Amino acid sequence: MTCEHLVVVGASLAGLRGAEAARTAGYAGRLTLIGDEPHRPYDRPPLSKQVLTGSVDAAATALPNLVPLEAEWLLGSAATALDRAKRTVTLRDGRQVIYDRLLIATGARPRPWLDAEQAKFAGVHTLRSRDDSAALRMALAGKPARVLVIGGGFIGCEVAAACRDLDLPVTLVETGPAVLAGVLGIYLGAVVGALHEARGVDLIFDAKVEALEDDGTGRVVRARLEDGRTIETDCVVVALGAIRNTEWLAGSGLAFDEGGVDCDADGYALDDAGQPDRTIAAAGDIARFPHPLYDDRRVALEHWGHAVTQGAHAARLLIGQGAGSYAEVPTFWSSQGGVTIKSVGLTDGADSIVIAQGDPKTGRFLVVYGREGRCIAAVSFDSVRWLPAYAEMVASRAPFPPPGGGVDEGPLTPMASGLPRGDE
Template identity: 70%
Template sequence: MIDPESRVVIVGASLAGLRGAESLRRSGFAGSLTIVGAEPHRPYDRPPLSKAVLTGAVAPDATGLPNLVALDADWRLGAPAVGLDRTKRIVTREGGETIAYDRLLIATGASARAWPDAAEGRLAGVHTLRSRDDAEALRRDLAARPAQVLVIGGGFIGCEVAAACRDLDLPVTLVETGPTLLASVLGAHLGAVVQTLHETRGVTIRCSAKVEALEDDGTGRVRRARLADGSAVPADLVVVALGAVRNTGWLAGSGLAFDEGGLDCDAQGYVLDEDEQPDTRIAAAGDVARFPHPLYPGHRIALEHWGHAVAQGEHAGRLLAGCETARYADVPAFWSSQGGITIKSVGLTKGADGVVIARGDPKEGRFVAVYGQEGRCIAALSFDSARWLPAYADKVAAGAPFPPEPGGVDAGPLRVFAPGFPDPSGSGPDDPARAGKDES
């Protein structure tokens, strides 16, 4: 246990930061605890922001996270950290305030990737969605009944926003550079299933297309988007959903190993310096942390999953409190609600060379798919079939052989097919020649 006179600072008033603070107190730490947040709000739940908040079912200020234990913390909100001096053990906030620490938890999360042209991104009616304030502003503009909504990006956030627009009976077009929605995560084969769901609900989808510019109406409000093929899409409200950038810029000059993809950590959760050596006074958790995982050897991973932020935050709290703890190795898990369908996943699909439909049928909208790499199960995905998922989650956790044994009394041999992930070179989706032989 660390000295009760020690000072612990948590940078990031986030889900991971909050659960890390609670874990510190549960582990017996009774010293000074300071929580620094860039936003003026105490930690809140992000999943409703792209769903229920946009439709008005949940108010933005009703998303606050509960404190599960008494924290006795000093909250410093409304100004981000802008610097870290590891020699003096000082965090500097915007405005010049400095906060000394003996142990530090970095849980600064991520920000929405901005539209590449800053002037176009500032046009009235152009939104990104990451924070509570973002969701409140977008909800306000949606309530004004725009004539045409454009969503740029067919990842999970883009799909959820498009679904919320249709729930509000608003016309919406979604433009995606990949061959289908969610192709980079699910592969084009199952991405097409998601795409059909949205098209059936009235979303206009343009895949293999790229928005080159946003144009205004002469008064500073967006009016349309110009695409690379020369066509245009009218839009008086645009949501830019191009992914996230980890909030690591404030670490410049700290000597830690980071980039916009995350802050590097060792297997325990301690941050690494530029020489790959751990700083055992500092841990990281949540979206910002990039760490090795035993199920995915050879590289570090960074996750944006709700459950991961909870589990890794709790792990980091125990670690900084001085408790003996095993390496963090929870299996990644994720869920998304779109148009009345709940998609849940365990594991990571990246690198998969094959996929099977293990249960159900995509044509009926209820199924479980299992992804494999080099003969072992690495991920499983359910569409409105969560009751079947735990059995395949166990196979992923164990690295069980792929393809798995068929499920169900009457099930026949499982057909293995290429997932159809887009080629990183941009030449199109993969095919059996690159993704692995079809074993049907």
């Protein structure tokens, strides 16, 4: 069947780059982009960094159109249902859009605070959208007495760093033994934690916020930990991870859950019976797919570069211009307190690490992660020039530990990764 109408549900990075890739590949049919927000696609990385410090305005984060789209934009009304038999997407405002091919790129939203009433307190924030960032920027500009960040993942760490850039008192509470321990492991998590402590962030580990308390008028004034300690705060940022936006697919017959939409190796969405629907593909945060570099383990990635490449791959697939499975090496970066952390590959399940280049004492180094004798990932701290060589090792499934003999070589002594095994 010829594709006369390509519909993209999700007007963010993956959806935009997918639409552009379709046009670049020669698709001349009707193109519609559906988005739940009223804004045209914008860049998310600055939202937890430059926007919070005021160096970039939230409205100035729009993503450029790299090619003319000649598209219809349906913004400000989320998709609420998918009927695959009729090939229709229903929007919240009641409109129905008929598709020939459908690209699902609805992304994720922040996991809310566990108590819905407490989440409504004035001064309690989550951070995902442009509007979220603008609201938090306004709160930080008001000079809160203390900011409390709940969660020590990348967003939590970036927010804490932005607060210190503004010379604001900030406390970060993490349930684990170190920030970023679930992604980088305990060793590197401790390195990042030391960086934040040196900049004045008050870190509390192995602790859990039990409740937020207000002043009787609905404004947050403190947080209570499970061990009875309290933290006085008038600004709380909840950074507990993300939930994929899959609820609108209920009743569609596609295979999905809170962790994403299941896809085959090419990128087609799978139905409940595990069969691909060749009229539908998924890309970006929402897509859970078997990655050939990791023994076809299903992964869903929240990386900027991944959204770009997989969005383009899925769109070309849908218009008949794609071939082969999606096998890009995952990449990620984060800027915290003047330090740039970049990674290639996936650290999940690593059993060992080595410092392959540089020295953590200098702040410039690179760590390689191994599992069962194979290089699976590398993470650099202010040393991106070393990263491409290790990306090639990850892509080629090179033996771990990597060979020595390089300039600025680290000790190359394997140590425990401090990460849970992926099969545990």
